[in-house]
Amino acid sequence: MKKAKSANTDENSGAFRRPPSDQSLAIPPHIHNLFDIPVDFCELLDQIAMGVVVLNLERKIVVMNQTLKALTGFSQKEFCGFTCTHILRSNICIQDCPVLRIDEKSGPKCIEGNLINTERQLIPIRITTAPLRNINHQIIGFLETIEDIRLLRELDETASHAYKFSKIVGRSPQMQKIFQSIPSLAQSDSSVLITGETGTGKDMVAETIHQASNRAKGPFAKINCGALPDTLLESELFGHQKGAFTGAVENKPGRIQLANNGTLYLTEIGDLPLPLQVKLLTFLDDKEVFPLGSIKGFSADVRIIAATHRNLEQMVRSGRFRKDLLFRLNVIRLHLPPLRERHGDVQLLLDHFLNTLSAQLGKKTLTLSPKALKILLTYKYPGNVRELKNIVEYAINICSDQQIRSKHLPSYLLNPEPFDMSEAAQQTNVPQAPLSDETGFIRVEPDRNWSDTEKRMIMEALIRAGGRKNKAAASLGWARSTLWRKMNQYGIR
Amino acid sequence: MASKKILIPLHENDVAPRFDLATEVLIVAGNGKTGSAEKRMVVLPRASADQLCHLIITENIQTVICSGIEDDYYQYLTWKRIEVIDSVVGSSDSALKRYFEGKLKPGDIL
Numbered sequence: 001m002k003k004a005k006s007a008n009t010d011e012n013s014g015a016f017r018r019p020p021s022d023q024s025l026a027i028p029p030h031i032h033n034l035f036d037i038p039v040d041f042c043e044l045l046d047q048i049a050m051g052v053v054v055l056n057l058e059r060k061i062v063v064m065n066q067t068l069k070a071l072t073g074f075s076q077k078e079f080c081g082f083t084c085t086h087i088l089r090s091n092i093c094i095q096d097c098p099v100l101r102i103d104e105k106s107g108p109k110c111i112e113g114n115l116i117n118t119e120r121q122l123i124p125i126r127i128t129t130a131p132l133r134n135i136n137h138q139i140i141g142f143l144e145t146i147e148d149i150r151l152l153r154e155l156d157e158t159a160s161h162a163y164k165f166s167k168i169v170g171r172s173p174q175m176q177k178i179f180q181s182i183p184s185l186a187q188s189d190s191s192v193l194i195t196g197e198t199g200t201g202k203d204m205v206a207e208t209i210h211q212a213s214n215r216a217k218g219p220f221a222k223i224n225c226g227a228l229p230d231t232l233l234e235s236e237l238f239g240h241q242k243g244a245f246t247g248a249v250e251n252k253p254g255r256i257q258l259a260n261n262g263t264l265y266l267t268e269i270g271d272l273p274l275p276l277q278v279k280l281l282t283f284l285d286d287k288e289v290f291p292l293g294s295i296k297g298f299s300a301d302v303r304i305i306a307a308t309h310r311n312l313e314q315m316v317r318s319g320r321f322r323k324d325l326l327f328r329l330n331v332i333r334l335h336l337p338p339l340r341e342r343h344g345d346v347q348l349l350l351d352h353f354l355n356t357l358s359a360q361l362g363k364k365t366l367t368l369s370p371k372a373l374k375i376l377l378t379y380k381y382p383g384n385v386r387e388l389k390n391i392v393e394y395a396i397n398i399c400s401d402q403q404i405r406s407k408h409l410p411s412y413l414l415n416p417e418p419f420d421m422s423e424a425a426q427q428t429n430v431p432q433a434p435l436s437d438e439t440g441f442i443r444v445e446p447d448r449n450w451s452d453t454e455k456r457m458i459m460e461a462l463i464r465a466g467g468r469k470n471k472a473a474a475s476l477g478w479a480r481s482t483l484w485r486k487m488n489q490y491g492i493r
Numbered sequence: 494m495a496s497k498k499i500l501i502p503l504h505e506n507d508v509a510p511r512f513d514l515a516t517e518v519l520i521v522a523g524n525g526k527t528g529s530a531e532k533r534m535v536v537l538p539r540a541s542a543d544q545l546c547h548l549i550i551t552e553n554i555q556t557v558i559c560s561g562i563e564d565d566y567y568q569y570l571t572w573k574r575i576e577v578i579d580s581v582v583g584s585s586d587s588a589l590k591r592y593f594e595g596k597l598k599p600g601d602i603l
Contacts, residue, residue: 073580082602086582089510089561116511116561118580118600488568 029063049218049261051146054132059083059099062141070219070258071125071148073118075250084144090115090125098129099142106131112149124149151211167204169352172342178205178334185332186212191284193269193329194307196336199386202307203267205336210263215303218262221255226271234276235292238283244293256289256300263303269329270310270321277322284328304329339381339388346377349385353392361396369405375413393450455490458483462492498522499592500554501585502545503534508581508588512562513542519585520552524593542566549575558588558597 030038042063045052051068053061060083069075074087085093092098092113101109108130114122126149132141168175185192186209194202203222210220228236231245239254256264266272272280283289284304288297306329315321339346350368358365368376372395381387391410399408406414457476465471473483499522501508502515509515516537523530537544546566549557556576570577581588583603591597 082582085504086507086510086560091511091514094504094511094514116563120562120564120567120579122563484572488565488572 047261048145049215051148053084053088053144053146055084055099055142055144057139057141059085059097059142061087066253066258066260067219068146070253071117071123071146072115075253088115088146089117090127090146092125092127098127098144102129102131102139102142104137104139115146124153147217151216168201168208169349170342170345171348172337172345174337174342175345178336181334182208183212185209185334187214188332189303190331191304191306191329192332192334193312194305194334194336195312196307196309197338197382197384198309199384200336200338201385202309202336203265205334206263206265206267206305206307209305210265210303213263213303215262219259220263220265221259222265222267223255224267225276226268230273230276233273234279237276238279238289239291239294241291241293244291248293251291254289254291256283256302257291257298259302260300261302263305266304266306268308269306270308270312270315274320274322277325281322281325281328284325339384346381346388349388350376350392353389354396357389357393357396361393363396364402366396366399366401367403369403372404372406372409375406375409379413390450394453397450451490454486455492458486458490458492496522496524497555498553499556499558499589500549500552501558501588502560503585506586507584508558508560510560512545512559512566512579514540515545515559516540518545518548520554521589530589546570556592558585558592 028043029041031041031044032038042065045054045063045065046067048065049067051065051071053064053068056062060081064087072087072089085097090113092111095113096111098109098111108128110126110128112124112126114124116122126147128145128147130143131139132143134140168179170176170179182205192206192209194205196202206222207220210216223233223236225233235244235248235252235254237254237256239252239257240248242248242251266280283300286297287301288299290297312321312326312330316323316326339349350373354368355365376388376391383390391413394410395404395408399405458472461472461475462469465475469483470480473480476483478486498520501519501521502512503509503517503519504515516539518535518537520533520535521530522533535548537548542563546569548554549570550573554575556578557570558578558581560579560581562577562579567577567579578592578597578599578601580600581597581603583601587603588597588601591601591603
């Protein structure tokens, strides 16, 4: 194989010039002769919605863009001077480096592989490598683009379905109306407010809107406004400057900045604290982010999708939510109907979950007995689709026959309490009773899936066994390795 | 620092970018002060994270210094009470030096 010749950049002929020190980005590189004044090369790269890295002939990193930093998790500048293998951490770089296959006559090479980011996730990627040439056609470096193809892989795995839109299943008139409106909503850049009871699929709709939009190739950043304390949420949303508070040892970009050219999904927006509502409002007006402790703002092109199960109008009236923020978010309102109002969808969803969950749990597809079906069709589902899914998952786990009978359904379904409509939209904080008693009887609560149930079973077994894993595993009827695997799966330390 | 047994997956002289793709490892026993650290290279028959975990357990390794590692393997090793310092970028020598100085931490670029 003919190797690329080493060539120095011609100061007079090359359009791309770096400052003398190759290891430092103290003086940012500029592109000359493109416009009347030099253009900041790094800023240009940061506008691209896929990972981009420029390598020299020794495969060392010269510069990489913000998207690639977000993908790999490396946010420092010290990576300049290291070979891309150490930062990308891709199997392609180690097993079949495309740069080594490029010679003087080569064009771009495209290979699919994976990388491990600093959050220890294995991400499928597609790397396209192209040589960078000077005006004498000598190779002076390489340009690599790195695409995150997780979504493509997911789409490959998911078979198309007649009554599906992305991952949402439904054939009721209400859902068909929503399916019809999503493509046109996606094409607009206006803010979207998704409302609906818990378990109606707000997260799925938000992701679907992003995937159907022109921003699909950009990031989809999700943040739960109710899950973090105020100060942490501010840092997470807007980022922080080095030294802004104790422990802020380096600059950290916020989710808004990382979602540049993509979509920011704010779930549980009703739980956003009032001071942050003001800051979010400022961002929506100016499209500029001011990280914590910074006086310099960054502009970010981000589409906002917000969701809540709360009644924001009522919150505005009681002074817990800003009226002006509601007006800005409420440009497009999408209300997801509760399952009890979606006529015909319960049967469809039951069939869908029986098929998919049986396959996931490694069981043969089960059927429902007429009595079990009648119970499931007449139940009101206050936890909506999530609750229905949990019931099916529970039944598949419990059932050892070919057919799910009424005895395999959670006991609360057999004697349902009268359904209170007003209760559905309210949050309750009822202390949880133990899931299983000494006899090993398992009780699954509404709106709690099998994973949660199993997790609580493990926790309770560990508590009863005083932390001794052998004893806990024995009480659950599992081997110690099964207990370890499940603890690992649920993040129980 | 008491004597410890450390394992570093290698890629040439550097910490291997990927735990699951390393085909050789450096095993070091010592405390770094006396200069009596015993170093041993092990060439693996093939790259495999499972086999590497098995080697770590059978060799009674106390600390693993590596770069990219999948969460499953990280959780498994830490559950086995093995200290894992991951996302370390640089040469194995400088990683060891900083480790014995008590300064090496996850994410260090050396």
